Amino acid sequence: MLDKMFRRLALRTANVAFIIVCLVYVAILFNQPYVGLSLKSNAGNWIVKFSDPHGEGYRLGIREGDMVIKINNDDPGKYPSTNKWGEAEGASTLTVKSPEMPMRVVRIENPPFTYTLLSELPMAALGVIFWLVGLVTVFKRPFLAKAYALFWLNWLAGLVIILAPVSSRGLFLARELEAIGFSLVPVLLVKFISVFTNRVNRLNQLIIGVLGLISVLTAGILVLNGLGVVIEVVEIRKLPLANGLIGTAAVLGNLVWLIRLPADKPEKNQAAIVLAGLAMGLLPFVILTAVPILLDVQLIANPKVSALFIVIFPITLSYVVLNKSLPDGRMFLDSLVISLLSGILTCLLFTYFLFLIGVVKDLKLETYLLWFSLTGMAIVIFNLFKAFVHFAADKYVFTQGSSGIETKSVELNGNPSSLNEALIAEELASQLGLEGAFVIAEDPKGWYTKSAAGRYLGKTTEQAVMEDYYRKAKETGQAIHCFSDDFPAELYIPFVSEEFTCGIFLGHRHSYIKFKANEVLLLTAVCYQLGRRLQVIRVVKQLSREINAMEKKSRETQRRSQGLEVINRLLFSNLEEEKKVLAREIHDGSLQIGLDLNRRMKELITGFPAESSNFQAISVMQDMIEDLNYELRSICSNLRPSSLRDLGLIPAVEVMFQQIMQKELLVIVLEVIGMSREARFKEDIELVAFRFLQEGINNVIKHSGSSRVNVTISLVNQKIEVIMNDFGKGFDPQEIGDWSLTGYHFGIIGMKERIESLSGEFSITSEIGQGVTLKASVPI
Numbered sequence: 001m002l003d004k005m006f007r008r009l010a011l012r013t014a015n016v017a018f019i020i021v022c023l024v025y026v027a028i029l030f031n032q033p034y035v036g037l038s039l040k041s042n043a044g045n046w047i048v049k050f051s052d053p054h055g056e057g058y059r060l061g062i063r064e065g066d067m068v069i070k071i072n073n074d075d076p077g078k079y080p081s082t083n084k085w086g087e088a089e090g091a092s093t094l095t096v097k098s099p100e101m102p103m104r105v106v107r108i109e110n111p112p113f114t115y116t117l118l119s120e121l122p123m124a125a126l127g128v129i130f131w132l133v134g135l136v137t138v139f140k141r142p143f144l145a146k147a148y149a150l151f152w153l154n155w156l157a158g159l160v161i162i163l164a165p166v167s168s169r170g171l172f173l174a175r176e177l178e179a180i181g182f183s184l185v186p187v188l189l190v191k192f193i194s195v196f197t198n199r200v201n202r203l204n205q206l207i208i209g210v211l212g213l214i215s216v217l218t219a220g221i222l223v224l225n226g227l228g229v230v231i232e233v234v235e236i237r238k239l240p241l242a243n244g245l246i247g248t249a250a251v252l253g254n255l256v257w258l259i260r261l262p263a264d265k266p267e268k269n270q271a272a273i274v275l276a277g278l279a280m281g282l283l284p285f286v287i288l289t290a291v292p293i294l295l296d297v298q299l300i301a302n303p304k305v306s307a308l309f310i311v312i313f314p315i316t317l318s319y320v321v322l323n324k325s326l327p328d329g330r331m332f333l334d335s336l337v338i339s340l341l342s343g344i345l346t347c348l349l350f351t352y353f354l355f356l357i358g359v360v361k362d363l364k365l366e367t368y369l370l371w372f373s374l375t376g377m378a379i380v381i382f383n384l385f386k387a388f389v390h391f392a393a394d395k396y397v398f399t400q401g402s403s404g405i406e407t408k409s410v411e412l413n414g415n416p417s418s419l420n421e422a423l424i425a426e427e428l429a430s431q432l433g434l435e436g437a438f439v440i441a442e443d444p445k446g447w448y449t450k451s452a453a454g455r456y457l458g459k460t461t462e463q464a465v466m467e468d469y470y471r472k473a474k475e476t477g478q479a480i481h482c483f484s485d486d487f488p489a490e491l492y493i494p495f496v497s498e499e500f501t502c503g504i505f506l507g508h509r510h511s512y513i514k515f516k517a518n519e520v521l522l523l524t525a526v527c528y529q530l531g532r533r534l535q536v537i538r539v540v541k542q543l544s545r546e547i548n549a550m551e552k553k554s555r556e557t558q559r560r561s562q563g564l565e566v567i568n569r570l571l572f573s574n575l576e577e578e579k580k581v582l583a584r585e586i587h588d589g590s591l592q593i594g595l596d597l598n599r600r601m602k603e604l605i606t607g608f609p610a611e612s613s614n615f616q617a618i619s620v621m622q623d624m625i626e627d628l629n630y631e632l633r634s635i636c637s638n639l640r641p642s643s644l645r646d647l648g649l650i651p652a653v654e655v656m657f658q659q660i661m662q663k664e665l666l667v668i669v670l671e672v673i674g675m676s677r678e679a680r681f682k683e684d685i686e687l688v689a690f691r692f693l694q695e696g697i698n699n700v701i702k703h704s705g706s707s708r709v710n711v712t713i714s715l716v717n718q719k720i721e722v723i724m725n726d727f728g729k730g731f732d733p734q735e736i737g738d739w740s741l742t743g744y745h746f747g748i749i750g751m752k753e754r755i756e757s758l759s760g761e762f763s764i765t766s767e768i769g770q771g772v773t774l775k776a777s778v779p780i
Contacts, residue, residue: 007148011138011148011151014151014152014155015131015135018131018155018158018159018162021159021162021163022124022127022128022162024166025124025162025163025165025166028166029116029120029165029166030110030113030116031110032090032110033056033108033109033110033111034052034054034055034056034089034119034165035055035056035057035087035088035089035090035091035094035108036051036052036053036054036055036056036057036058037050037051037052037055037057037062037068037087037088037094038050038051038086038087039068039076039082039086039087039088040086041077044077045067046067046068046076046077046082047065047066047067047068048062048063048064048065048066048067048068049064049086050064051063051064051066054119056108056109056111057088057094057106057108059111060106060108061098061101061106062094062096062098062106063098065098065099066096066097066098066099067096067097067098068088068094068095068096069095069096069097069103070093070094070095071088071091071093071094071095072091072092072093073093073095076088079091085175091108092107092108093105093106093107093108094106094108120165122308123161123162123164123165123307123308124162124165126158126161126307126308126310126311127157127158127159127160127161127162128158128162129158129311129314129315130154130155130157130158130161130311130314131154131155131158131159133154133314133315133318134150134151134152134153134154134155134158134314134318135151136318137150137151137154137318137321137322138151140322141321141322144321145195146192146195146196146321147321149188149191149192149195149196150192150314150317150318150321152188153185153188153189153191153192153314153317154314156181156184156185156188157185157310157314159181160178160181160182160185161307163177163178163181164178176222179218179222179239179240180215180218180219180222182240182243182244183211183214183215183218183219183239183240183243184215185243185244185247186211186243186244186246186247186248186250187208187211187212187215187243187247189247189248189251190204190207190208190211190247190250190251191208192317193250193251193254193255194208194254196270196274196317196320196321197254197257197258197267197271204250204254207246207247207250210246211243211246211247214239214242214243214246215243217239218239218240218243221239245286248278248282248286251278252275252278254271255271255274255275255278256271258270258271259271259272259275270320273316273319273320274316274317274320276316277312277313277315277316277317277319278313278316280309280312280313281309281310281311281312281313281314281316282309282310282313283309284309285307285309285310289307323433343375347375350375351363424439424451424530424533424534425437425438425439425451425452425453426453426454428453428504428506428526428530429453429454429507430453432506432523432526434454434506434507434508435454435455435507435508436452436453436454436455436456436457436489436507437452437453437454437456437504437505437506437507438450438451438452438453438456438462438463438466438489438504438505438507439451439452439502439503439504439505439530439534440466440467440470440502440503441500441501441502441503441531441534441535441538442500442501442502443499443500443501443538444499447538449534450463450467454507455507456488456505456507459488462488465487465488466488466489466505469492470503473492473494473503474501474503478494478496478501478503479494480492480493480494480520480524482514482515482520488505488507489505489506489507489508490506490507490508490514490515491505491506491515491520491523492504492505492506493506493523493524493527495527495528495530495531495532495534497531497535500531500534500535500538502530502531502534502535504527504530504531506523506527586632586635590632594625594628594632597625598622598625598626601618601621601622601625602622604618605618605619605622644686644687644690645683648677648678648679648680648686649679649680649681649686649689649690649713650672650675650676650677650679650713651677652686652690653670653690653693653711653713654670656690656693656694656697657670657697657711660697660701664701665707666697666700666701666706666707666708666709667707667708667709668697668708668709668711669708669709669710669711670711670712670713671710671711671712671713672712672713672714673712673713673714673715674714674715674716675713675714675715679715681720681780682780684758685720685758685778685780688754688755688758688760688776688778689713689720689722689776689778691751691754692722692724692751692754692755692774692776693711693722693724695748695750695751696724696751696774697709697724699748699772700726700728700772703728703731704726704728704729704730704771704772705728705729706726706727706728706729706771707727708726708727709724709725709726710724710725710726711723711724711725712724715780718779718780719760719777719778719779719780720777720778720780721775721776721777722774722775722776722777722778723773723774723775724773724774724775725771725772725773725774726771726772727771728771728772729768729769729771730766730767730768730769730770730771730772731766731768731772732766732768733764733765733766748764751776755776755778758778758779759778759779760776760777760778760779761775761776761777762774762775762776762777763775
C-alpha cells in the first residue's frame with residue numbers, strides 16, 4: 001500500500017516538475033537569444049570555430065575564422081560561458097574582427113517571436129511527446145512495472161530534450177543538468193529493456209553499473225569544470241554519447257537474444273517490433289550527429305533535425321507495452337517500411353512544392369529532414385492528444401456508456417460491461433486480439449442465441465460450419481478442441497451446466513503464432529466466466545420479462561384502484577349531497593310544521609285554566625312537540641351542520657361537543673394546535689374531519705364506556721391531524737379485517753375509506769382494557 005502511494009506521489013511530482021521546466025523553458029526561450037558561436041583560444045586570440053546558421057551570430061554576419069575581440073566589452077577569456085564551454089551564449093555585445101571587414105561591434109538582440117517559435121518548436125514538441133507517450137502508457141497500464149519503467153525513461157529523455165535549447169542560451173547549470181541527464185538516459189533504457197524482457201541478469205546489471213559509473217564520471221568532470229578546471233568541451237560531450245552508444249549496444253544485445261527464440265514465442269514478435277523502432281528512431285541521429293561528434297568531423301545535419309527521428313523509438317516501446325497481442329514482427333516491419341517510404345515520397349513532393357512557391361529558399365538535406373520530421377511529429381502529437389481526449393471522455397463524461405475493459409484479467413473475468421450477447425463476442429475478439437469470435441448459447445426451455453464478431457460477421461457459411469460442430473459436440477460430449485488451419489476457427493471452448501450450454505469459437509490471432517498450452521488454460525478460464533455471464537444474461541432477461549408483466553399488471557391494478565377511488569369519492573359526495581337535501585327537507589318541512597304546531601299549542605293552552613284536565617293534556621302534548629323539534633334539529637345538525645358551513649371546522653366541532661356533553665354523561669377535552677378558530681379549509685376536508693370526529697364520538701358513546709375523550713386538532717406539514725383518545729374498554733385491532741365482511745362497525749370502515757379518498761391516512765391503536773386511539777391525517 002505504501003509502495004503504491006509512494007509511486008503515485010512520485011508520478012505526480014515528476015509531472016509537476018516537467019510542467020515547471022517547460023514553463024521556465026518558454027520564459028527563457030523568448031527572452032534570451034541564441035547566439036550559436038563556438039570559440040577556441042589560439043595564442044590568446046578567440047577564434048570562431050563554429051557559427052550555427054540558426055544562431056543570431058551567423059545572422060549578423062559572424063562566420064568561422066572571425067576573431068572575437070571582446071564579449072560585453074571585456075576580454076572573452078573572462079566570460080564564464082567562453083571559459084567553461086567555449087561559447088558566447090548570453091552575450092549582449094560582441095566586438096568582432098573579420099578578415100574581409102574592419103573591427104565592428106555587433107549587438108545581439110532578440111529575434112522576432114515567430115522566428116524563435118518556429119526554430120525551437122521541433123525540439124520542444126519532441127520533449128513533450130516523450131513525456132506524453134510515457135504518461136499515456138501509465139494511464140492505460142497502471143498495473144505493469146514495464147509501464148512505469150517506460151514512463152521514467154521517457155520523462156528523463158523529454159526533460160533533457162527540453163533543457164537542450166535552454167542550455168544553449170547559457171542558463172545557469174542548464175548545460176550541466178543536460179549532460180548529466182543525457183548520460184543517465186541509457187541507464188534507464190537498459191533498465192527498461194531488462195524489465196521488459198524479464199532478463200534482470202548479471203550482465204544487464206553489470207552494464208547498468210558501467211553506465212552509472214560513466215554518468216558519475218560525467219557529473220564529476222562537470223563539477224571540476226565548474227570549479228575552474230578547464231576541460232575540452234568536446235571531451236565532455238563524448239562521455240554522454242559514449243554512454244548512449246553502450247546503452248544502445250546493450251539494448252541490441254537483449255533484442256537479438258529475443259529474436260533468436262523459437263517462432264512460436266510472442267517475445268520474438270516484441271523484439272522485432274522494438275528493433276524496428278530502435279533502428280528507425282536512432283539510426284538517423286547516430287549517423288548524422290553522434291558518429292561525426294565522436295570522430296570530430298563536420299556534422300552532416302543539424303542535431304536538432306536528426307534528433308527528431310528519435311520519437312519513433314518511445315512510440316514503438318509504448319505500443320509494445322500497451323498491446324499484449326501483437327501482429328507478426330515481419331508483417332509489422334513490412335507495413336512500417338511501406339508507411340515510411342510513402343511518407344518520404346509524400347514529404348519530398350511537399351518540400352519541392354514549398355520550394356517552387358518560395359517558402360523554402362534552397363533544397364538541402366537538412367531542410368527536407370526538418371519538414372519530414374515536423375510532419376511526422378504533427379501527426380504523432382495529434383494522435384496523442386486524441387488519445388488523451390478519449391481517455392478523459394471515457395472516464396469523466398461517458399462513464400455510463402463505456403463498454404471497454406481496463407484490463408483483460410479484470411474485464412473478461414467477472415466484470416460484465418453490458419448485458420448484450422453481441423457486445424460480449426465483440427469484446428472477447430478485440431481484447432484478445434483475435435480475428436473473430438463466435439458464441440452459441442441455449443437452454444432446455446428453448447432459449448437460443450448466437451453472436452459473431454470480427455471476421456465471422458455476415459459469414460453465414462463459416463457460422464454454419466461452426467454450428468454443425470457445436471451440435472455434434474453436444475451429442476458426443478463437450479471438450480476443448482484445437483482445429484487445423486482449414487477450419488474457420490482455431491479453438492473451441494465449451495461451457496456446460498445443468499440448465500445452460502454454451503460453445504465459444506475463437507478465431508486465429510493477427511499472427512502466425514498458435515495458442516500455447518498456458519494460453520489455452522487462461523482462455524478456458526476467461527470463456528468459463530463469459531459462459532457464466534451469458535447465463536446471467538439469460539436469467540436477467542427472463543426476470544426482466546416477468547418484471548415487465550408484473551409491472552403491467554400493477555399498472556392495470558393501479559388504474560382500477562384509481563377508478564375505485566374516484567367512485568368511492570363520488571359515493572361519499574353523493575351521500576353528503578343526499579344528507580344535505582334530506583336535512584333541508586326536514587328543516588323546511590317537518591321541523592317547520594313542528595314549530596308551527598308548538599306555537600299553536602301555546603296559544604291554545606292560554607284558553608284553559610291551569611286546574612283543568614285539558615290544560616294538563618295540552619301541556620304534555622306541548623312537551624312532546626318540543627322534544628320532537630329538538631330531535632328534528634339534532635337530525636338536521638347531524639345530516640348537515642350549519643355551523644360547519646357558516647363558521648368553519650373548529651367552531652362547528654365545539655358546538656357539536658357542547659351538544660353531546662349536554663345530552664350524554666361524557667367529558668370531551670379539545671386542544672387546537674397550529675391554527676386559529678377562524679381558519680378555513682376546503683369544504684370536503686372540513687367535512688371529512690368533522691365526520692371523523694362525529695363517528696368517533698358516536699362509537700365512544702355506543703361501545704367504549706369511557707367517560708372522557710381527549711381530542712387534538714393540529715396543523716402539521718400542510719396536513720390536518722386529528723387524534724381522538726378514549727379511556728374505555730378497547731378492542732383487538734386484528735378484528736377490524738373481519739368487520740368489512742360482516743358489516744359490524746361499518747362506520748369505521750367508511751371513515752377510513754372517506755379519509756383515504758382524499759389521499760389521507762387513517763390508523764387505529766387499541767388494546768383490550770386500554771382504550772382506543774383514532775388518528776386521521778388529511779393533506780390540505
